[in-house]
Amino acid sequence: MEADCPTRTTSITKLTAVSAKPVNPGTTHSLSPMDHSMALHSLHLIFYYPESTFGSQDLEFLRVSLSEVLCSYPPVTGRLTRGRDERWEVKCNDAGVRLLSRKVACTIDEWLRTADGLEESDLTLWEDLPGDPSIWSPFRIQINEFEGGGMAIGVSCTHLHADFTSLAALFKSWSEVHRSKAIEHQPIFQKPILTGRPKPEIAKSPLIQYYETKSTASSPSVKMATATFLFSDSALKKGVLESQDRCPGTTSFDFLAALFWICIERLKNTKNFPKSSLSVCVDSRKFVKPPLPFRYFGNALHFSQLSLPKEDMCCSGVAEVTRQIHDHVTNLREEEFWSAWEWLMLRKSGSPFRMYGPELTCVNMEHLSVYEMMFQDGSRPVHVSCNIGNIEGEGLIVVMPSREGGSFARTVMVALPEEEMDKLCEDQEILQLEPIFILRQRK
Structure with a gap:
């Protein structure tokens, strides 16, 4: 962001979205060698929607549909912990996804004309992996409302958990549930599909x-x-x-x-x-x-x-x-x-x-x-x-x-x-x- 251009976003609320259905106690999700290799990076997808997409009451509806879709994604609401071999795994404990809403002091068209990559980072919520992540949310969602009704939804996560294909699939599932549609691609988390191959x-x-x-x-x-x-x-x-x-x-x-x-x-x-x-x-x-x-x-x-x-x-x-x-x-x-x-x-x-x-x-x-x-x-x-x-x-x-x-x-x-x-x-x-x-x- 340029030095003479102050931030145009203002924080409104900080919430936690939890799954509408509790996960079975003791459920864990293992992370693969490829997952571990990506841990220094994070992923950020920002979807810009026009003024006609959302109404004044849709922020609460978005939270409701997010809670519904999280039932299919237990590792997304979990927390990182160290397994027996000291490698990361996810404890699926329904701790939830951090959810932030912000106001943006311009229209969506003006933003796309005038914002730069640094200012765009204001539309996503992210903190680096802390030393103790037991209460830290690896997945973050930020809902940004522009003047005139446009909206940008920023979805972030550790690259340790997922690649862009997976993060986009999570977002797609959310959009389908929000429209009362069936999830087209129910996620698969099991790692056995990556084992049992000839070495x-x-x-x-x-x-x-x-x-x-x-x-x-x-x-x-x-x-x-x-x-x-x-x-x-x-x-x-x-x-x-x-x-x-x-x-x-x-x-x-x-x-x-x-x-x-x-x-x-x-x-x-x-x-x-x-x-x-x-x-x-x-x-x-x-x-x-x-x-x-x-x-x-x-x-x-x-x-x-x-x-x-x-x-x-x-x-x-x-x-x-x-x-x-x-x-x-x-x-x-x-x-x-x-x-x-x-x-x-x-x-x-x-x-x-x-x-x-x-x-x-x-x-x-x-x-x-x-x-x-x-x-x-x-x-x-x-x-x-x-x-x-x-x-x-x-x-x-x-x-x-x-x-x-x-x-x-x-x-x-x-x-x-x-x-x-x-x-x-x-x-x-x-x-x-x-x-x-x-x-x-x-x-």
Whole structure:
């Protein structure tokens, strides 16, 4: 937030939402090795709804429907505790979800035009994991009412508990219950679906070396800035179709990951390094066999690394780098996921590390149907933000669906060291696609 721009949000109430149905005493929820590895990060989804979505009495109705949906999500209302092996687990004790309401001193349209990424953080409720989390709520919900009736609902949680697919599914279930609909994807919490598989080879493969390097790497702490780029369907169609001529099946994610990787690489003073590396994060639910259900609640992410010679990146252009990213993602194998899973399980130190970094990381969230999450039939969000806490290193790119819909339109959220963000937003190769900038953070 700029120094001369005071906060426009005011706290109204602080409550706790509990499940409408008590959980069985003694119920616990175990956390997987992948869950534990993500504990340094937090997740924040913010859904912006137009003025017509909620009435004056809907805040209390939202709390009622939240209590109903929490009956299906016992780990969400529980509290962290140490298990027998000193690893975290969730004691499902119905302690509840922290719920905060705030007023925002502007309209929703004005906010999206003038707020930056730092001010947007006022719309989510978050505190870092304390030393003793026995009374600390790992899930937080903040309901923000704008002047004129618009609303933003911010949902936050520890990355230790869930990934974005799971957090979005929780939100979707809430919106369905609020509309008196059946929950489409009843959550699955059991971990046996991730066990009983043939043990993979844990050799010094490039993937395992990548994870080992990541687990011991450190990054200088620099101030990060954020910006959101809205790309229209027509603007991306030409670039994606040209890439498909060279590489059939190319997606908007492939194209945008390549574009931003090249543009960000040009900003960095790393001439002494002949190669550039990109960490690629995808949801692995579909590429393991049998596929993990969409409703599996937890972390099912897969991180991998693609490295290319810088000279080739500069000479070959976006289309060739797009092909390289597409081939990398489509050639991911189930064995790689299980190798990473087994390596995390066998680590002598179970301590978490920064999964998003230190190299530039690009996250594919194209599969999230966030604009279908309605609390009133026909009233879709006007924007959805997707933020990850505790980011360090070279930066983060998150590719999400767009409210516009269409086969190609996407929203791209970027976090970079502050001195690089203004230069990225002036990059002519990006500007040729005529993005709309919102929630842009400046020096």
